[in-house]
Amino acid sequence: MPLPPIQPSGVHTAILRPVQTGQTPGWRPITDTHPPSTNPPIIFEPFPPLSGNQYAVWMILTGGKEWGGCGIFLAFDPGGPYEAIGDAVAGGVQGLSTADFPIGTDPDVTNVLSVTIAQSLAQIVPAAQSDADLGLTLCWLDKEIIAYSQATLTAAFNYNLGTYIRRGLYGTTIADHPAGSFFGRILPATFRSRFPISWIGQTIYLKFPAFNTLTMRQEPLSTAVVYTYTITGVGVSPTGSPTACPVDIALAAGVCCMDWGVLGSPISSTCDWGVLGVGPSSLSVDMGVLGA
Numbered sequence: 001m002p003l004p005p006i007q008p009s010g011v012h013t014a015i016l017r018p019v020q021t022g023q024t025p026g027w028r029p030i031t032d033t034h035p036p037s038t039n040p041p042i043i044f045e046p047f048p049p050l051s052g053n054q055y056a057v058w059m060i061l062t063g064g065k066e067w068g069g070c071g072i073f074l075a076f077d078p079g080g081p082y083e084a085i086g087d088a089v090a091g092g093v094q095g096l097s098t099a100d101f102p103i104g105t106d107p108d109v110t111n112v113l114s115v116t117i118a119q120s121l122a123q124i125v126p127a128a129q130s131d132a133d134l135g136l137t138l139c140w141l142d143k144e145i146i147a148y149s150q151a152t153l154t155a156a157f158n159y160n161l162g163t164y165i166r167r168g169l170y171g172t173t174i175a176d177h178p179a180g181s182f183f184g185r186i187l188p189a190t191f192r193s194r195f196p197i198s199w200i201g202q203t204i205y206l207k208f209p210a211f212n213t214l215t216m217r218q219e220p221l222s223t224a225v226v227y228t229y230t231i232t233g234v235g236v237s238p239t240g241s242p243t244a245c246p247v248d249i250a251l252a253a254g255v256c257c258m259d260w261g262v263l264g265s266p267i268s269s270t271c272d273w274g275v276l277g278v279g280p281s282s283l284s285v286d287m288g289v290l291g292a
Contacts (some may be wrong), residue, residue, distance in 0.1 A: 034217050036064040038208035039094060039119050042140055042184045043229045047171035050145070051235035055200070059191040060140065060184035061088040061208060062120035067215035071221075072191060075205045078226055082207055085193055090213065093122040093185035097141065098158065101177040104167055107132070112162035113141070113148070115183045124151040124159045124185070132166045142181035144170040200233035 042060035045051070061070055069089035073082035095117030104111045117124065127137045132147040139146050139161075147169060148161040168174035206227045209219035 003195075025082075031212075031214055031216050033066050033212045035067045035210040035212040035219070037219065037225065038063050038067070038070045038210045041206070041208060041227060042094065042182050043139060043227070044143070045234050046234060047147075047234055048162070048236060050170040051237050054194055055192050055197060055231075055233055055235045056192060057229070057231065058186070059088070060092055060094055060186070060195075061191060062092040062094040062122070062184075063090070063210055064119065064121060066212050068207040068211050068215055070210045071218065073207045073209070073221060073224075075207075076202065078205050078228075082221060086191060088191045088208070089189060089190045091122075092120060092187065093117055093124060094120040095157070095183050097177055097179055097181040097183055099179050101141070101181070103174055103176050104165075106167040106169075106174065108165045109163050111165070112160050113146070113165060113183075114154075114158070114160050117183070118157040121157065121229045124148075124161070126151040129164050132164060135166070135169060137218050138169070138186040140182070140186055142175075142177050142183075142185045143172060144175055144177070145172045145186070195231060197233065199231050201231065203228055203230045244280075 013159070039062050043057060045055075054060055059072070059152075061072075063070070067090060069082055069087055072086045072088060075082040075083050095115050096119075097113065097115050099114040101113045102111055128147050129149045131137050132149040135147050137147045137149070139148060143166065147166040148163060149164040152160045154160055206229065207221060207224040209221050209224040211218040
C-alpha cells in the first residue's frame with residue numbers, strides 16, 4: 001500500500017490573523033525629546049564637620065520637565081578644554097525663598113521659611129522635629145545650612161517650612177536671607193567631588209549639559225552655559241575661614257615640616273585648632289621666641 005505524501009514541517013503558509021493598529025507613537029517622542037537646560041547651579045564647599053575634613057566641592061543640580069540630569073565638565077580656562085568629572089541625575093530639590101527669613105536662634109521656633117521649588121518641579125516631604133535634630137533634612141540657604149521639620153504646601157511647588165528649624169549647622173553662620181535667596185536640599189544625590197590642595201585659590205569653569213529622562217539627546221557642550229567658582233579650601237579649615245590653616249594644609253599633604261620664613265621675621269599665618277564647627281578656641285600654644 002503506498003504511503004501518503006510527506007508534508008515537511010515549516011513550509012506551510014502562515015494563517016493570517018487580524019492585528020490591532022498601534023494607538024501610540026511609541027518611544028520615539030520620548031527618546032527624541034530635547035531637555036531644558038540645567039538650572040543655575042548651587043555650588044559650595046562644606047565646612048569640616050560636613051566635608052569630613054576633606055577638600056571638596058558640592059553641587060545641587062536640577063532642571064525642569066524632561067530634564068533627566070546632566071554631565072559635569074570642568075576646565076581651568078573658560079575656552080576649555082573641558083573634562084568630564086561626573087554626572088548628576090534628576091531628583092534634586094532647588095528653588096528660591098519667597099519672603100525674608102530673618103536672623104534667629106538655633107533651633108528657630110519663631111520664623112517660617114517660605115520657598116518655591118517650581119524650577120526643579122520637585123516636592124518637599126514633611127518631617128519630624130527629631131529628623132531636624134539629626135540633620136536628616138539638611139538644606140542650603142544662601143551659605144547657611146539649616147534642617148527643617150514641618151513642610152506645608154501653600155500652592156503648587158510652594159512651601160512654608162517651620163516653625164522648628166535648626167540653623168547655622170555645620171559651622172555656617174545664622175544670617176538674614178531676603179526673598180530670592182538660593183535654596184536647595186542636600187540629598188544623597190547631591191554631587192560631591194574632592195580636589196587636590198593645589199587647587200585652592202584656583203578659579204574653575206564648569207558646564208552642565210543636560211540630557212533627557214532616558215539619558216539621551218544631551219545638550220552640545222559648546223552651547224552649555226559656563227559657570228565659575230573659586231575654590232577656597234574651607235573643607236579642612238578648623239574655623240571654616242576663607243583661608244585654610246597652613247599647618248592643616250601641610251599635614252593633609254603629608255608634609256612633616258614647614259618653613260615659617262627667616263628667623264626674626266613676623267609670622268602672618270595663624271591657625272585655630274578649636275572644636276570643629278563650634279568656633280575659635282580660647283587656648284593657645286607658645287612656640288617660644290624665634291631663634292632662641
